[in-house]
Amino acid sequence: MEEDLEHDMHEPTSFLTKYVWSQDHKVIAIQYSVIAILVGLVALVLSGLMRLQLGFPGSFDFIDPSAYYQFVTMHGMIMVIYLLTAIFLGGFGNYLIPLMVGARDMVFPFVNMLSVWFYLLAVIVLMASFFVPGGPTGAGWTLYPPQAILPGTPGSDWGIILMLVSLAIFIVAATMGGLNYVTTVLQARTRGMTLMRMPLTIWGIFMATILALLAFPALFVSAVMMLFDKTLSTSFFMPAILSMGQQLDHEGGSPILFQHLFWFFGHPEVYIVALPAFGIVSDLISVHARKNIFGYRLMVWAIVAIGVLSFVVWAHHMYVSGMNPMFGYFFATTTLIIAVPTAIKVYNWVLTIWNGNIRLNVPMLFALGFVSTFTIGGLTGLFLGNVIVDLPLSDTYFVVAHFHMVMGVSPILVVFGGIYHWYPKMAGRMLNETLGKWHFWCTFLGTYAIYFPMHYLGVLGVPRRYFAYENYDFIPESAKDLNAMISVMAIFVAVAQLIFIFNLIWSLFKGEKATDNPWQATSLEWQTETTPPGHGNWGENLPVCHRWAYDYSVPGYEEDYLPQNYAGKGEEQKT
Amino acid sequence: MSILSTLTEKPWEQGAEPQNQHSAPEHIRIAGLKVILAVVSVLFFLFIIAFLMRSQYPDWQPLAEQANHPLFDKSQLWLNSLYLVLASVFLQTSKFLGHKSKSLIFKISLFLAGVFCCAFVAGQLMFWQQLYDQGFVVNLNPALSFFYLFTGLHAVHVGIGFILWLLAVGAIIKGQQKAQHYIQLSAIYWHFLLLLWALLFALLVSKPETYNAIVEFCGLGASI
């Protein structure tokens, strides 16, 4: 808050102030994204390792049960929190908010810089847990007590403590970032940029940030209380129990209380990841179909409705947790109600391409791929949200397949789509289209082949979080072949991501030079004077917004798009 | 402009001349502060919910019912509360006198606000020491665990408030214009701290029947 809000126009000159201690939202966004992608690659390798065990049990000596559960836990936690949350809010949010609403920077650039450094610190603490005695925690990403802090679970000495500390630091980072995103959107938009003229990307990120600000405290509360239980042997979540044959000091606590707190964070977290994806995909589809987004107002209302409803559905993760079963009625109802606005979003995406003029370039392919995978993920959610259908399916591979489809594959496709779409603006060069198409097809078809059949393992009843499935009568031998196939596909998809990494680096130096507005898009970030935008984004004058972000193919105009800062027929285009 | 009418605008229709959507820097800082306070409110709200739900389990022991309970003797806590009230009062006075920031009374009042803020934290630490000496350790019973948790987090929160105060003092020493504004921000933050403390204090020393009644009223009882 020390920084003066009227952005000083003096550009930082030294390398350190420009790229390391930078307060420029674009640099911070890239820092966030690079850290997130790197840590995401770690999680990708972990998933490959655990698929090796599941596909070819016993073939790899170094994967023992401890290691396996550690891989599963760290994979889940990294992907959900440290990759997806960070890249959508810290990466896309930071880069796009000031550019899309026409601001020079975030309103509190210093706090914004602190945010990325706290995020890096959280990642370092998390990674440190790989090197402490006992290794990282293997408690599952849900970290349910009592087992998370008791011997019998890998990493119950140091791993779990570092995990909780890292989460607490991450929450501080996310809050500092979130403070900026919300305040910038609410208070620092350029002239003419009313809320309803904002691109849906901003709406998605804005709502997701509000969810993050309100939901992360619940994780903070549960992490701090669990840390007390672990280090000070309090009894917040710990009832009287035995461990290793001995009765512990704890008494009277409630493991279910933890679950309520965790999922009060955990469910909005799904939408913290999904809403920015919804927003971005809406813009990708609209730009590349050369058509206005269908039902903009309904899309905004749906984002708001999903955001509000996401706080009253959390216990659908707890249908079989042993909580009062009467809760099942309420949460099944709210959960299925939330399906309505979500379905509306899907309808509006497909209705947007109807009557469009579709350019099937890489961002559009990823966007269409997203609609398809998200449809599967959303529809299987209806099985799990309906309490009685959840009883047989809960804690099986159906759940694993569902949440990977809905908040693993789908948002990641959007991340890729978004990067292919905005990379020209960020780097000044286009990503290679051919490599992009290879990357898309390998990822899209590969993930389909992994997760679609996986649902059927769950229907069969195969439980999740099992290190091995030997000699179970109800699991046919053929399921092992299926598991092997899934593992092969998983490793294939993981390797295919190298295409993307290569493309990112190669295009940075050798890619085709990008023009200011290569996609002929309307939103403000494409109307900057330079590409990539310089310090302060807009040169001398801020852009003035005259229209919404979806004036594509407006009747009566030569061009098939009208930029948001285009004042109208006969007038000069103002900047 | 209400939220409802904003959300029902039809953005594709051409509007009037573009309106300014950018607030003044002072407004933006206050808005940012409000966002932070909202997050802190949610944080403590969830802690309090956890406290209330935990209070429904049979091993719960109240903190201030009988002479042998840790918070039965509340004199130190009342004294600390007084410090916090005084800190708020003096800060408010400084804000009120802000336009004559050269005056001695302004400086004294601002200084005293900082002193009482520190006194509060020191008093809380002293109280911790007293409890610890009497054998009321953090894991003795869940209510006591919550007491340490709440007061500890609140103290951290006060610490951040103190940094805000330091910023204001720094700005005054440098003679910057925005000192006035920083005092205004600190005042909002500190009044919030006082309110939060009053709530936590009241909660911690309430009777178990009060907890039961609140839990009953909020329908949390069924969750156990």
Place this chain on the structure above:
Amino acid sequence: MAIAVVLILIVIGSIVFHFVSPWVMTPLASNWGAIDDTMLITLIITGIVFIAINFFIAFAVIKYRHDKNRKSKYEPENKKLEVWLTAITSVGIIAMLAPGLVVYSDFVNVPEEASVVEVVGQQWSWSFRFPGADNQLGKSAIEHISIDNPFGIDPLDPNGSDDVLVTGNRLILPLDQPVKVLMRSKDVLHNFYVPQFRVKMDMVPGTVSYIWFTPTKVGEYEILCAEFCGIGHFNMRGYVEVREPQDFDTWIQQQSTFADSLAKNNSEILSVAAKSGEELAQTNGCIGCHNFNDSSVGPTWKGLFGKTQTLVNGEEILVDEDYLRESILNPEAKIVKGFAPIMPPVDLDDLQVNALIAYIKEKGGSQKSNGEVQKETPSGAKLVQSKGCTACHSMDGSKMLGPTWKDLFGSQRELASGQIIEVTESYLKESIFQPNAKIVEGYPPVMPPPVVNEEEVVAIIEFIKTL
């Protein structure tokens, strides 16, 4: 264009996969056919939407692919269409939710005629309790749990004495009798899950959760743990066997009750000397390693006096007062076979030693006077299954959580402390009663002490020797 073709192929492929895949729901063996029906309704509705959306995208991509000479249609919104789509979606949602909630209310409300069985989970095995003749389960609590009372039943609760206790991971249930399963856990979260019964629920330490179902098919089904419970989670196995009611009745008659298990340990009235001996045994820590149960680190005192013990040198010796006195004052002189020489000498005067011997004699009873028919110890091969050992120890050399038993006996092992030891009977015995005392290098110290008595340990060790 490729995307359109691929989406169509995905839809067709998915439908084909659905009908030809061998991975279908495990055949139902309970009354919860209604759950399968609600799932089918959900599948049909969601399937239609899935097909429709993907086909629509494919069609739109083909029909409206890019053409420089054409422009998109400008259409900000279409209220009528949006209202219709919202309405249709809502109808679909209600069609899934309403039957679901009706079936759920059947699940929540347990029929009155349901009989009760309790399932107790612990890392990583199952045990079961039936209420007995009075149809009431005795109260239980963690603090009552001991080696003699693994269920933690309150000994003062009269309802508990006729409770039928079943250990060994195998539950027998009568056919066509609704059963309410009460669930609790001794340590962490578990989940009682039998795929064929469809319903499942977490077992939460500190609370009791429940499900109910009616087994409708005779047969044996696997019990799985479906809530992550630590490193042995994937091997927390059990079986539920559904039998004809009359077979079930015969079986349950043969099971021992809580009262039976207590009777085995009932103390008699002690003489004054024996009483002071009892005090001495406690104050000097003897009972840390010796007790009157079938399981103790040192030789059990139950029926010790008058028994013939085999020493480590192979010599046989009758346990009389002299032998006991010698062993108390100079423990390492004559070590019984199968025990480690770990007992420290105890500093007692003559009177105290006599009191202690009197206590051992009177409380433990002597071999001759006791005359108790030894219950046949089940074979080691069965024990290792029922006690959950095989969750972590393999018999074929494959690496699991704990060291494999194949070729274990007589081999040399390196401990985590760096020490090299030979695997002997006394090492195995110590490692069973105090699993974390000597951990083999490369394995985590996670084994909970099993509930086994001395004879069972001997049987298990004999079994390990054969591998």
